[in-house]
Amino acid sequence: xxxxxxxxxxxKGSSCGRKVELVSSKNTTRTCSECRALTGPTGLxxxxxxxxxxxxxxxxxxxxxxxxxxLKTGLGLSLEQNVEVETETIKGxx
Numbered sequence: 699x700x701x702x703x704x705x706x707x708x709x710k711g712s713s714c715g716r717k718v719e720l721v722s723s724k725n726t727t728r729t730c731s732e733c734r735a736l737t738g739p740t741g742l743x744x745x746x747x748x749x750x751x752x753x754x755x756x757x758x759x760x761x762x763x764x765x766x767x768x769l770k771t772g773l774g775l776s777l778e779q780n781v782e783v784e785t786e787t788i789k790g791x792x
Contacts, residue, residue: 719772723764731766732756738763 704720711718728738730752738760739747751757 719774721768721772723768726764726767727760729763729767730754730756730758731763731770 708718708720725736728736728740730737733752733754733756735752735754737752738750738758739745748760749758750760
């Protein structure tokens with residue numbers, strides 16, 4: 699499933715002239731998207747924890763935080779900077 703989805707995304711990106719960056723999802727649910735600390739819940743028993751607070755005071759939804767970490771990493775942004783990311787709307791492509 700995931701490998702096929704990744705291949706589709708790479709194919710579609712290259713056919714549209716886009717650069718596709720593959721980002722490892724390792725520790726993305728544990729890494730704070732604000733300060734980059736690994737303070738999120740760990741282990742199998744902690745998978746049920748959906749919201750957590752970092753030592754820096756940032757509050758996170760586990761999945762939304764992981765998506766922010768992956769996006770910032772893929773765009774090459776430093777996680778130490780507080781940068782607003784604007785996304786480009788591509789008309790007519792799906």
